[in-house]
Amino acid sequence: MSEELNDVEVRNFEEGDKVTGTVTSVEDKQVYVGIPDSKLDGVVPISELSNVHIEQASDVASVGDTLDLIVLKVEDDVLVLSKRKIDALQSVDDIKAKFESGEVFEAVVNDVVKGGLVVDLGVRAFVPASLVEDHFVEDFASYKDQTLTFKVVEFEPENNRVILSHRAVVEAEKSGKKQERLNEIKEGDVVEGTVQRLTSFGAFVDMNGIDGLVHISQISYQHIAAPSDVLEEGQSVKVKVIGVDPANERISLSIKATQPGPWDDISEKAPVGSVLKGKVARLVTFGAFVEIFPGVEGLVHISQISHQHIGTPQEVLKEGQEIEVKVLDVNEADKRLSLSIKELTEAPAEVTDYELPEENTGFQLGDLIGDKLKNLKTTDDK
Missing domain, CATH: 2.40.50.140 (Nucleic acid-binding proteins)
Incomplete structure (x- = not known):
């Protein structure tokens, strides 16, 4: 019997060796695996199972799973193994290719942490809050376990730094859609839109993926002090396209042009x-x-x-x-x-008859004038 056992080839493993093992037991904080041709069992601590935080080993491993592993340490009765490090080694080339080509790919958000999202690509990849969406998001809790599209925007394998962006994918999709709409939309078109943003000088209206500006002078026939006096964000409006500038990606819109003019009828x-x-x-x-x-x-x-x-x-x-x-x-x-x-208004009465008032003076006007003339003559005779 001793001779038969001695005839069985038993491999002696060293730190850094790559092995394949089968999960034989799963505990809360570690996983046991059987290694072919080894006199020692293998153990994978929970910290070495994944590049992202997990609560218990069963989150990522089950009995019977076949795992690619790397030897971290050789002890007297067990091999300490890592799945996390072998995943990282196998992923580096793939991540590098995605980074260099700008490939858009899908991945699951494994965790939400302060400042952003964590994604397991074989290495821990981080999505800063500013690169999640093209708009402000107050709470990212709902993003956990979601599958999103990403691009690798920073890759430094020597520093274990992988930065992803979902925002870049969203903006690229919107830019492509915007160019399509710019080619489709024509001056004179009347379309439905949604008020996206209000400013002091007007309102930006989204028309199925492309924004246009309604200048404050084109909102109403009546004078208004501010767009917010008559509009609110999220409001549906009908607008008329009054100008298209494809080179600068600008569209001028009018709300009042879709309404009856004040001089009509x-x-x-x-x-x-x-x-x-x-x-x-x-x-x-x-x-x-x-x-x-x-x-x-x-x-x-x-x-x-x-x-x-x-x-x-x-x-x-x-x-x-x-x-x-x-x-x-x-x-x-x-x-x-x-x-x-x-x-x-009533016109004032006009005075048309200028008669002197009669007075009971005892003499007539002619008499008075005659006396004056008589006196004048007497004086001349002297």
Whole structure:
């Protein structure tokens, strides 16, 4: 029997040797494996099972699994092995190829840590929070166990540094989609969009993957102080494309161009002879512009302000004053309205008969004049 055992070839392992073992037992913090041609069993501590943190060994290993391992230490009764290091060695070439080619690949998020995500690629890869999405994310908890697309953006094997980016993939997809939409969209198109962002000068609207700007002057026919006065982020709006600049990837949009203009059907809304309420919008040397509908102003010429002569409109009117006006003329084609204030006021009575009042003086005017002439003659005779 002793001679038969001596005839069996038993391999003596050294640190750094690569072996293949079969899992024979799984405990909370370690895994036991059988190594062919070895008089020693192998043990893989939980810290050497994975490049990312795991709570228990059964998370990554089961009885019967075949594992590629590397010998860390040879003890009297056991081989201490590592799966983590052999995974890293086998992954380096693959990660290097992905980094150099810019390949987009899928991987599972193994853990969420402070500052970002952890992905096991055979080596521990890190996704900084700033490279997860192209927008701010407050809580990354829901990303754990998700499968995402990544690109390797930094690779330093000598420092065990692998940085991934999901944001780069998202931005590249959006850029491609944006170019497609730029080629599709045409000036004059009317489309549905969603308000993505509000600024002091306008609103950015997303139109199925491409953003366009609605300048504040194109939001409403009425004057508004800020876009937030009439719009909110997430709101659905209808917009008209009024300009496309493919070279600079800019699209100009208008909301008000999709709405009825304030001058539409003005002849029906303000027929000649009608009396309307309005507000003095501007005073100029030759008259006053009065807003009678939002976006519709008419002119009260200085001659139509008052029955009395005035030097300037400011003598009787002030900006912001609410008044009533009468429509004298409507020119819908040229968007002009002639208005009058004095037509709604009564003209002052005119004095036409200048008679001297009669007084009981005892003499007539002719008598008085005759006496004066008589006296003048007597003086001349002397």
